[in-house]
Amino acid sequence: MVRFCAICGRREDEVGTLIENLCSDCYRELKLSFPIPRELRIEECEECGAVKKGGIWEKGENVILKVVEDTLRKSLKIPRNVSLKVEPTLNEDELTVKLMVSAEGRTVVNEKVIKLRKVKRLCQRCARIARGQYSAIVQVRGKEGELSAKEREVLSEAFEIFNKKFSVDRRGTQVVDVEDVRGGVDVKFLSHQAAKFFASILKDRFGVLTKESYKLIGVDRSSGKRTFRLTISARMPKYKKGDIVEIGSEHVYVIDVAKDVIKGVRLSDQREISLRVNDLEKQAAKVRVCKLRKARVISLRDQVIAELLDESRGKVIEIPLRQIPLDVKEGDEVDILEVEGKTYVVTGLIKP
Ligand SMILES: [Zn+2]
Ligand SMILES: [Zn+2]
The missing domain is CATH 3.30.1360 (Gyrase A; domain 2)
Known part of the structure; x- marks a missing residue:
């Protein structure tokens, strides 16, 4: 049976398969003829590139395309089943507006090139900075x-x-x-x-x-x-995490700093202690900034002395066991530091 377009009356074998009883020209005309303006004006911030949409300045990748898309969809009241895509053209002042609708497994497209008029302004934020x-x-x-x-x-x-x-x-x-x-x-x-x-x-x-x-x-x-x-x-703090505070012959490794108290680990016996900043000043405590090095734990078997291999210096160091943090095991690589001729292990003392 020969079918005819319900609007223009042309035969299906002349115009191609009908969609919902219409030729694709008539279908396009019926579904996709929105009054797309020939020119669109947008306000763009000359400092940061933000684009104004409604009363709000928007930023981000492809913000112009998104703003134009949203503006057209809203002002032309384009229904949800019609997809609208705005694409850049080779000409910076022009955009392609693509309207698409699908029915009976086919897609009909309507394309139009519009002119983009950019008005340069300062967005609210950049204006405030400028002032x-x-x-x-x-x-x-x-x-x-x-x-x-x-x-x-x-x-x-x-x-x-x-x-x-x-x-x-x-x-x-x-x-x-x-x-x-x-x-x-x-x-x-x-x-x-x-x-x-x-x-x-x-x-x-x-x-x-x-x-x-x-x-x-x-x-x-x-x-x-x-x-x-x-x-x-x-x-800026006088003391900070990782510093060594020297009080008399004691060395304290700083693990936390609050307003007027520091928390530290006394390196001679790995005891955690709190010290008042005021008291430290009175005791003329010195701050020593020490570089950390790596060492390998060779042996903890001896009840008194731990043996570590200081790889960068190629020597074995002996450290009293009470000065080794509790969770250090044989074979571990640990952080050590040297202050006033003494070597200490400080691995894991500062909690992340
Ligand atoms: Zn037709
Ligand atoms: Zn701006």
Whole structure:
């Protein structure tokens, strides 16, 4: 039986298999003729590339394509069974809009090239940075006046971790300014959240002592909410994990640092002790920074002395058994350090 397109009346053997009783031209016309505009205007941040959608600035890979897709789907009220894809063209100012619908195992496509007009602006965040506005400041200070080279290293490591972990792709940079000041560095942040996160890295990873304070800076006229500036003072610690504190003839391996107390392991007998920072100052305790080396445990059989092979120096060392951490076994590779001519095993003392 010969079939005809229900709209244009052409014969199936002229126009190809009908879809839902229509030729593909009529089907396309019926299902995919949306008033796609010839030109679309988008606002793009000239600093960070964010694109405005509704009232919100969005960032990320292919953000323009996604924003155009969402905008078209919404404004043209495209039903769910029609797929809409926006693709780049060789021309940077043009995009291909592809509409597709499937029925009876076949797919009908409608394609149109539209012009893209980019209006360059500054997004909210970049505008605030440009104005030098910040809502939180972390004041990093050295333990003795200026930041030492070592302390600056700590700071740049903290920045590295911050940039990796604080989802930068969604929120963009949060650091407004890094300024050298007397005694250290001031880091200004857009949000309280970012400043707190940065301070927590300094505190948790590097034992930096932090203290937060808030100051009222104004009242938001539209919401009536009070706005506060957060200041976090971050003082580099005198003692940090892995240091050796020398008190008289005793050596204490620092395993944890709190505000005014340090926890350590007394290396002469592996006892865990707490020391007040104030007391340490009074006792004129010295801090020794020691390099760790590797050694292999040869024998623990003797009840008194352990034998270790110090591979890098090619010699065997003997250490009193009471100075060996309890979970060390024969054959283990362990961390050792040398201070004032004495060698200690410190493997596993700092809990991760
Ligand atoms: Zn037709
Ligand atoms: Zn921006």
